[in-house]
Amino acid sequence: MSSPIGSDSSVLFSLGWNDAFAAELPTGLIPARVTRVDRGAAEVLSADGHFPVHYSAHVRRAAAADPVDLPCVGDWAALRRLPEGRFELEALLPRRTAFVRGGVGRVSRGGLSGDSQGQVLAANVDVVFVAEPALHATDTADLGRIERLLALAWESGGLPVVLITKSDLIGEGLDFLMEEVATVAPGVDAHAICSITGEGVEIVRGYLKGTRTAVVLGASGAGKSTLVNALAGEAVMEIQQVRAGDGRGRHTTVHRELIPLEGGGLIIDTPGIRRIGLYDMGEGVDMVFSDLEALADRCRFADCGHDSEPGCAVLAAIEDGTLPERRLESWRKLQREAAWMASRSDARLRKELQNKWKIIHKEMRKPGRSRP
Template identity: 40%
Template sequence: MNAPSLTDLGLRPFFQQQLSLEELENDALGRVIEHHKSEVVLLAGDDVLRFRLPPNLDPVCVGDWVLFNDQRLLRVLERQSLFQRKAAGSGRERQLIASNIDTVFIVSSLNEDFSLNRIERYLALAKETRVEPVIVLTKVDLCTADVETIRNQVQQLDSLLSVYCVNGLDSNDIAALKGYCQRGKTVTFLGSSGVGKSTLVNSLLGHSEMETGAIRDQDSKGRHTTTYRTIKWLPEGGLLMDTPGMRELQLSDAKEGIKLTFADIESFAEQCRFKDCQHHNEPGCAVNKAIETGEISPRRLENFQKLLREEAHNSASLAEKRVKDKAFSKMVNTVQEQARSVKKFK
């Protein structure tokens, strides 16, 4: 491949319009292709550059466009899309996952890992960020159930959703995914550990770059070995962002994405007699009526309500942290101002 241009890296007017004339003349743009704990690796045309993260820089993640000069990183450009989550555990931090994605492959295996609830969770995350979701159901060669029946269950979540059943080692199956990987486009995979993401990465790259583990007999999962986020070139000219498996994906600030994922329930809810209907035993509940007629499954309503509760709880926790951080910053600024005043009069 010839030296990549910034357009090859995904640069588009949305990002260019954020730069001043002075910045265009004196500084340079690069895209974050690797993110480690205290440093990042940028690709800027043909140059691969490594920078330490300065303490005053806004949070950075793989996929970001950043402005830099010979000495340091200057600023992070506004993102066109951003995948983020509440950090795993009970903390109140938000974890950035990846930015400026065009298509997200939501991966679930067809064996014991398969879960419509989990797919809906990932769909809510994708729809919140306005990134095109594509469902990839893997390990079709190991599936003992009827593959087409499972595929239809996923398709019923959204009639416009693209759903593919693949053997990650079959080049004919993989060919269907390559149309999303064209020049200047960035794709990524989301899915729990061991569903075959690394195998798909190797197949799309055309060579074995990501280590994969054997399938464990007890739970039909592979031993996923990706430990950091990074961007790789695809033969079709696009970029593939590989992310570690995420065992715990908690939604926050994703209420709109949840409602878009469950648009059918939202549509029926508008017909309920009471605007604040909780869809339990209220009279005139159109959602419960739709369940009785088979238009909505009880599982789908239960998962919708579960995700809304989780999102509300996590968003409240993060909002509380933001308020506390703001109060702490204000206190620090006050102390610093008082210290300066005392010093001035000495």
């Protein structure tokens, strides 16, 4: 990865380092930002340069207990310099924001589904770009995918922005497509861009002023790497030509990587997301469906399920065409999924607590152990 940043103390500040992170840095350790991760190792940028580091035993134990504690791209890490001169990743500083998806775990030995586990795709991001390609005039965007990514984006703490990429492929249907996108992204900026022609690229760059960090998320072939290259002004990420006949790109990016940009700001490119599971939802779904929530406040009954209740403002809006029925069905689906994920998470936490007390009781029953 080519970097426009020199190896001196200004590196940290250009990467987003600030007093809040400095206050969390353990004494004697060196700060660095994670630019790429691999199994058991990471690449970091620090005032000493760009180099690989391995995880300490403490970090490996924490990650084994919960995958969310694995180092990820965008993390600020505390490094320890070892006697032989190399560095070890000793700890992660508290994340200011984190984009986490669920449903990536496996069944545990305790028999509980690992679907309650999450995976952090990017940390300490200021802006979350949701990239959805415009294909042909007869096609529409995957509105459900946009809604899911926006729910996770709101939950992350970053600012969601929708980017309709490859806008040159849709012709006169672009205005209609942008209207559709607006219906699923209330309160969110949405822009049509084409990284090849340069349309909208400067608008995207405007979100990355100073030391802001953005992550680009979307399906394979959405043009994420092409956008990153356009912002960087050079080919920092490999891309492939679109497939003949459908305008879709082939999946190229196989890792997440933090790219410092020449004009300031940083951007994280990501592989195409195939599964977008919700994880530990707070108000993310409510933010995506703020239009529906506003209607629900006008329902006759406070506990209205928007099914067949009299005086339901949501059903009335569907009847008069101001709210698409697809929108209500999507809200129901995401609400059910968020509730299910919360129940699985609660079950996992209960199991972990039970195991903890089993260990304590086992220790207390050992011969010679004093009892109260």
